[in-house]
Amino acid sequence: MLSFSTRKNKRKHIFSLFVFITIFMASAGMIVLSAMGVFRENSGFAWLSSINKLEKNKPDTNTIAPISEEEAILLIGDAENKGDDVLNSGNIEEDLTIDRILKETLPVSDEYFEQTLFIGDSRMLGLHLSCQDIKATFYAAVGLSINQLNTKDFIKVDSETSYTVMEAIEKDGREYKRVYLMFGLNELGWSYPSVFIRSVADTIVQLRELCPEAEMCIMAVMPVSEEANVSIYKGNVANERIREYNAMLLELASDIGCWYLDTYNLFSDEQGSLPKDFAPDGIHLYSGKNRILMNFILSHAFAFG
Amino acid sequence: MKKIFIVFSVVLTLSFFGCAEADNKVYDIDISKMAADISAEFDASVELTRLTEQSVNDRYGLKGLFSEIYAEASVAISADEFVVIKAIDEESAKQAYDMLDKYRKERADLFRTYAPDESPKLEKALLDRAGEYVFFVACEDTSSAEKIWKEYKSK
Numbered sequence: 001m002l003s004f005s006t007r008k009n010k011r012k013h014i015f016s017l018f019v020f021i022t023i024f025m026a027s028a029g030m031i032v033l034s035a036m037g038v039f040r041e042n043s044g045f046a047w048l049s050s051i052n053k054l055e056k057n058k059p060d061t062n063t064i065a066p067i068s069e070e071e072a073i074l075l076i077g078d079a080e081n082k083g084d085d086v087l088n089s090g091n092i093e094e095d096l097t098i099d100r101i102l103k104e105t106l107p108v109s110d111e112y113f114e115q116t117l118f119i120g121d122s123r124m125l126g127l128h129l130s131c132q133d134i135k136a137t138f139y140a141a142v143g144l145s146i147n148q149l150n151t152k153d154f155i156k157v158d159s160e161t162s163y164t165v166m167e168a169i170e171k172d173g174r175e176y177k178r179v180y181l182m183f184g185l186n187e188l189g190w191s192y193p194s195v196f197i198r199s200v201a202d203t204i205v206q207l208r209e210l211c212p213e214a215e216m217c218i219m220a221v222m223p224v225s226e227e228a229n230v231s232i233y234k235g236n237v238a239n240e241r242i243r244e245y246n247a248m249l250l251e252l253a254s255d256i257g258c259w260y261l262d263t264y265n266l267f268s269d270e271q272g273s274l275p276k277d278f279a280p281d282g283i284h285l286y287s288g289k290n291r292i293l294m295n296f297i298l299s300h301a302f303a304f305g
Numbered sequence: 306m307k308k309i310f311i312v313f314s315v316v317l318t319l320s321f322f323g324c325a326e327a328d329n330k331v332y333d334i335d336i337s338k339m340a341a342d343i344s345a346e347f348d349a350s351v352e353l354t355r356l357t358e359q360s361v362n363d364r365y366g367l368k369g370l371f372s373e374i375y376a377e378a379s380v381a382i383s384a385d386e387f388v389v390i391k392a393i394d395e396e397s398a399k400q401a402y403d404m405l406d407k408y409r410k411e412r413a414d415l416f417r418t419y420a421p422d423e424s425p426k427l428e429k430a431l432l433d434r435a436g437e438y439v440f441f442v443a444c445e446d447t448s449s450a451e452k453i454w455k456e457y458k459s460k
Contacts, residue, residue: 122382122419129380132357142382143419156366159404280352284381287354 100253100260102217102300110135112301115175117211119165120144120182123222123284127182130290137174139165146183146199149206169210176214178303179207180261184221184245185283188238197248204256215303217259220246222267223274225282232283239272259302266296332436332458336389339457340375343387343442346449351385353377361388365408370397384416384426387442387450395437402434405441 113136118124124140141154149165156162163171181203187196204216221242223229229238246264253260267289269275274282278289285293347353356376362368364378371390378386388405392398413427430443431451435458442450 126380129354129356129360129378132354132360138363143415156363156368158368159366159370159400162366280381280383286352287380290380 100250100258102259102261102302104299105301107295107299108301108304112298115177117169117174117176117179117214118182119149119179120219121186123185124182126284127290127293130285130287131294134294137172137176139168140182143186144183145186146181146196146203149203166206166210169207176211178217179211179214180217180219180297182219182263184242184249185224188232188241188245193241193244193248196245197252200249201252201256204258215259217261217302218249218253219261220249220264222263222285223272225274225276225279226271227276228282229273239268243272261297261300263293263296266293330436332438333460334389334391334435334438334457336373336375336391336438339453340377340387340389342453343389343450344377346453347377347385347387347444351383351444352380353385354380365401366404367401369393370401370404382420382423384412384420384423384430385444387444388440390439392437392439398434398437398439401439402432405432405439409441409443 110133113134116136118128118136118138118140120127120140121144122140122142124138125142128134128138128140139155141152144152144154144165151164153162153164153167155165155168157168169176181200183200184196187199190196200218204218207214207216223239223242224232230236232238242264250260252258267274267278267285276282279285344353354377356364356378358374361374361376364376365388367374367390370392372393373391374388376386376388390398390401392401409427409430409432413424416424416427426443426445429447430441431447431454432441433439433454438458440454442454444450
């Protein structure tokens, strides 16, 4: 005959065994159902799946042909309606700094550029000259700094009239959906990085007034080669300064709700420099490398629809 | 005094005829062919890209002045470039010449601070007009390009 304490222990054991078997069966069931595809997005259990559709559908970008904007929306999803699990969605308030970095999307077709404006310095001009088939608008010039967009009239309308960047935007009558900014190289020598960042912020405020429908993207300052690193800015710290600028640009993008395109890491080698054979002067890219940059832009798209 | 006046009048008249003859010369230059010859003469280490009509207008402000144009320019920071233009008429050619000269001077000023080694290429650049045609070239040594231009002009 069992004593009271022994019976109590036995009940405990049976209860533990029951709990264990229940958990085991539930887990096994989940695994089997998952394998059967019950939790895929089209099923009634789609809410259980946290798999990012874009990552799931991510193509081999080396082989895939560009697709149209409409196709991209179909494949990527309607960013505004899907919310959190879709990349480059534009949900400004909830985004952390890292979420402002444009992530890889399916490459879009050239139509993406029809309402796109690129503003920048000589490196942007190089991109334009290398990709003249792109139907975007480029307002770029050698030596252009971020604080000259209201003062330097280099955009030639005809043989007698030239406009500044801001005047040109006001008068060209195009309803831009996206504006890319590429600055920082000519501003490396500015005394305070904060002055550069403030200028970028002021520019974006002004651009938002001129292009109320447009989303803005700040392009990271690309590195320079080891040789140029030594010669263009105070000894050998140009790339260090560029990294400092980029960190601040990313923070600004987060603060004011802009996109940030990480073109620094696209072109930096292990030392954080531009590889020697990427640019004849260590700064301005060869045509072929500019095409790489353009493909990078095409495969890190934003502001669909 | 009368003789001097007559001689002076004759000389003046002849000089007018001479000028008129020079101005009336009709040039017929195959722009594409000439551009190909110029392009082949360029330093192979310099990467030049052919400019579209839109890029030409953006760069030089020549919109509405030409009927045919061929231009190549460097993608990177280099002053190397050349343009051959067939203007819509001689007046437009003169205007295009002035525009290119203005461009050359502005760019030379810019390069003086931005890329000082490149500035001399613009200072000694070749800019010439023959009737409706205008030719501009900036590079280290313009002598080969100049030779080609003269050959095409004399045809």
